[in-house]
Amino acid sequence: MESTPGVRTALLLLGGFEAMVGDVVEELARRGHPGVTANLEFALLAIKEGADSASALARALGVSRQAAAKSVATLADLGYVDRVDDAADARRKALRVTPRGDEMTAIGAARFDELRARWAAALEPGAADAVDAALARLPEVLRPPSPRSVGPAGLEPTTSAV
């Protein structure tokens, strides 16, 4: 009824993502971290994984430096990161995740894992891993011509070619 198989799959992907993210955001709000959006959590994760400046974050997230700077400003406002002057490079403001930031990502990641575990438990054994594997191949399949490696919402290593 609702359209066609392809559309349905796309909507399922979106729905799954939104369901997970929505739950995690709610959980974070419940656990003392209101005002955190999915973007902010992913940004903070990227920072923890090595994006140690606004520009680096921009590359990791695949957005403009300004957009990344906005996220950093919000994260700083919420007390999740500190911007400290870099002694070695006066241009840089090095990003340092605060203890509260660590707590936030820990709660968020744990909730993501819990959701995935609950979901996996409702499926055949191994089915969740199979889904992950199948999804990982989607971008590759859709893009026969140029094999770009850029992540969709980023969070990829700082491999940024540009």
Place this chain on the structure above:
Amino acid sequence: MESTPGVRTALLLLGGFEAMVGDVVEELARRGHPGVTANLEFALLAIKEGADSASALARALGVSRQAAAKSVATLADLGYVDRVDDAADARRKALRVTPRGDEMTAIGAARFDELRARWAAALEPGAADAVDAALARLPEVLRPPSPRSVGPAGLEPTTSAV
């Protein structure tokens, strides 16, 4: 490396969706429908499936009436829908999909299907269907308390209980 299994799965969902949608939007632009976003296509699909007014579209999409009205305005600007006065109800502006609108959704849906087919062909037989089935269970698993049936991005049938 990149965080944890739960986060990775969420990112895969987002990535898969964005990959499909990005490709479809490109294809639409190539085939004479520039300026069409995923939102607009989904909105038009919802209209075709019974959301015959801005308010109904809002319900189907799960957004505010104003947001739906904006989408309708854009769709009308692009020539995909007509707003006609409803003879039976002077308040309403009934939505009618134009032939061009039909063409657009046809191209979009066909592309979605093609992408899904290509993806399915790269997997084990039946794997794509299994993924769909698994994803369909995600929202249900994450929401043990109230079994709401509302779709994430909507596009559900006009079953609107209203």
Place this chain on the structure above:
DNA sequence: AGGTGTTGACAACCTGGTTGGCTATCGCCG
């Protein structure tokens, strides 16, 4: 030195969404 490229910041702007307030109309119940 000096040129090139990077960093971070400011400003203007776009998109898609929200809330609040308003009017016209319909439907239903007395």
Place this chain on the structure above:
DNA sequence: CGGCGATAGCCAACCAGGTTGTCAACACCT
């Protein structure tokens, strides 16, 4: 028949997240 609540559409203000363009400061390489 009258009145009132619910509904449809619309306007304006606002917000979040993203973009481009510009700029000054700084680092690095020759």
